[in-house]
Amino acid sequence: MxxxxxxxxxxxxxxxxxxxxxxxxxxxxxxxxxxxxxxxxxxxxxxxxxxxxxxxxxxxxxxxxxxxxxxxxxxxxxxxxxxxxxxxxxxxxxxxxxxxxxxxxxxxxxxxxxxxxxxxxxxxxxxxxxxxxxxxxxxxxxxxxxxxxxxxxxxxxxxxxxxxxxxxxxxxxxxxxxxxxxxxxxxxxxxxxxxxxxxxxxxxxxxxxxxxxxERERFRAVDLSHPSLQGWAEFWSAGDEELGRFPLPLGTTVGEPVELEHHHHDLLTGEEALALDAAAERLGTRTTQLVYAAIGLAGRDLDGTTSLRFLNPVHTRDAPEWLLSAGWFINVMPVHVDLEGGDVVEVAGRVRQAFRTARAASQLPAARIYDVVEDALGVKLSQVGERFMLSYMDLRHLPGATTWGDADTVLVSRGARDTNVTSWIMREDPMMYILSIRPETPEARESMTRVYTRAGEILRSLI
CATH class of the missing domain: 3.30.559.10 (Chloramphenicol acetyltransferase-like domain)
Structure with missing residues (x-):
């Protein structure tokens, strides 16, 4: 792991x-x-x-x-x-x-x-x-x-x-x-x-x-008329001019960053994750959609949250020569899931549709969208404080993945300051777990534990 x-x-x-x-x-x-x-x-x-x-x-x-x-x-x-x-x-x-x-x-x-x-x-x-x-x-x-x-x-x-x-x-x-x-x-x-x-x-x-x-030549001539901008504009206006928010309070204030710390949460065992795969097939959905839906419903159950809004990283390794290449092959897309009513299967269907909508908005590199909007409107999107990042990564088939634990592999950082959360839902053979970087506040620690614990309970109820 x-x-x-x-x-x-x-x-x-x-x-x-x-x-x-x-x-x-x-x-x-x-x-x-x-x-x-x-x-x-x-x-x-x-x-x-x-x-x-x-x-x-x-x-x-x-x-x-x-x-x-x-x-x-x-x-x-x-x-x-x-x-x-x-x-x-x-x-x-x-x-x-x-x-x-x-x-x-x-x-x-x-x-x-x-x-x-x-x-x-x-x-x-x-x-x-x-x-x-x-x-x-x-x-x-x-x-x-x-x-x-x-x-x-x-x-x-x-x-x-x-x-x-x-x-x-x-x-x-x-x-x-x-x-x-x-x-x-x-x-x-x-x-x-x-x-x-x-x-x-x-x-x-x-x-x-x-x-x-x-990439730079392909997207050189872009302005506010580009179709991707409509999706970003809708996402922006639907969220009180924020780019995503963790479902529960974090004890932070926009514009006043605090120290960040790492957070590890075991979501499902490997056996439970395989059982969830079978449940997803039986229910006509996908495991990833159920996981996102469970996180959203955890916020609804715990705090009455009516929507799940986040930026989802997606890779841009769109040709064989880039699959194993070192570089910055990442874009983000804005995802907005309505949580009003419905059980986890229904909300998983909304997740599927939300990702389809978000993919249309992600045809442009996010940094290019920021440039266009900032130049045209003077809105500093790249400095907006609330940007909840959430990503699902199935690592089971990556070369070397089965030996990471034996080699004691660790991703390390010195530290940073921010007001928001970045979470990666990681799928390996032994475990489905969540790695996060979150504000170093008691409220953030408690909120993340509560949300991800409840999400695990929701998922296990389907097995």
Whole structure:
């Protein structure tokens, strides 16, 4: 099972602290590199703009995505350096960074390195105590995961006598969160080969920066007449000018962000989830629709909530070359489900229709919609405080998924501040569970536990 936590809560070991840094050849290439013609994607540009706006305040210093896992036995640092080199060469988005350029359409220019210029070497930085590891790693990530001016990712390891903990941190402009579910399988396969094991059999992948150029050109000429804008306008007007709200109060105030913390909730066992699949088929619906309906009805049962409104992330990996590619292949669509009357099966039917309506509204990248609306109307959608995010992810068939638990894989972050909730409903063979990032308030903790516990009860009533 994949877990999520703050870096400070990740268990560690004492050992040798190893940094994986660019080789002298790569450093020379970085120093000599010049901007090319490629531009960031819409989502990348939005992130880079935010980073730039807050670069002097330090607010964005900790906005990195981290991934860590354990490697049993003797660790071969040189083999891992070779594996990391191959992995970065494999994914085009990893081979560059961004610089400001006022003459470009986006205000940003992409700097890319040639594949053969990429190379990493392991550097022994001495012994470290277990209690010091997390602070050391997070400080390195804070400095190293910044894509403004040079490579914006950071790789570290703590090498013990019998096991090693490996750490990878990336600025968000490189990948969406889903890409991390693929990192472990690829790096582990490459490391196994480089340390004398079986050859890694990885299919070819495309370069996300090529995808970004196609996306940008495709949606260059967009204005308020685009059909997607109607769906967003209806969603906006139906929700008191908010972009979604968790079903119960969170103890926060819009515009006054608080610290966020991670929240794990076991929704169904693996056996219960399979039984729910059978129930969904019997009832003429789908498991995903029943899960969303149950969350909405939990809010109705507990607090009289009359609608479930959220932004649902959807992937844009629409061709084979993008399926395993690292990058930001994510859009969001606005979902509004009416909860007035009806049982869980009826509401599941409304969920189905709500998603059909939302898909029409998601034909444009959300960041592009924000740009158009902000330019035309002066409404700052990208800064609206209430944006409940909810997503269902079936991870059972992803490569490496069955070994995540054995490898102690953990998605980590330093922390952040906000007023809203993001929840991922995760489906793995052993369990259906919910990972969330929520405000660090007693009310949010209680509200989320109550809603998701009640949702589980509703689902189990169908089995």
């Amino acid at each position: 994949m877990r999520m936590s703050r870096i400070t809560d990740r268990s560690s070991i004492p050992g040798t602290y190893v940094a994986f840094e660019p080789t002298p050849t790569m450093e020379a290439a970085i120093a000599a590199a010049t901007p090319g013609s490629r531009q960031p994607s819409f989502m990348q540009a939005a992130h880079l703009d935010l980073r730039s706006e807050t670069s002097t305040s330090g607010e964005q210093d900790d906005i990195w995505l981290g991934f860590t896992y354990r490697i049993p036995g003797r660790f071969d640092a040189e083999a891992m350096a070779r594996a990391l080199t191959r992995w970065v060469r494999r994914h085009g988005v990893m081979r560059g960074w961004f610089v400001t350029d006022a003459d470009r359409e986006t205000g940003w220019a992409r700097v890319d390195l040639a594949e053969d210029a990429i190379g990493f070497a392991a550097r022994d930085e001495g012994s470290i105590a277990a209690a010091e590891v997390n602070d050391r790693v997070s400080d390195d990530f804070r400095a190293g995961c910044n894509p403004l001016g040079r490579i914006g990712y950071c790789v570290r390891a703590v090498v013990g006598e019998d096991e090693t903990i490996f750490y990878l941190g990336l600025d968000h402009s490189y990948t969406d969160g889903f890409s991390f579910f693929l990192v472990y399988f690829e790096l582990e396969a490459l490391y196994r080969e480089e340390s004398g094991g079986d050859a890694a059999e990885l299919p070819p992948v495309g370069d996300f920066m090529d995808f970004a150029q196609t």
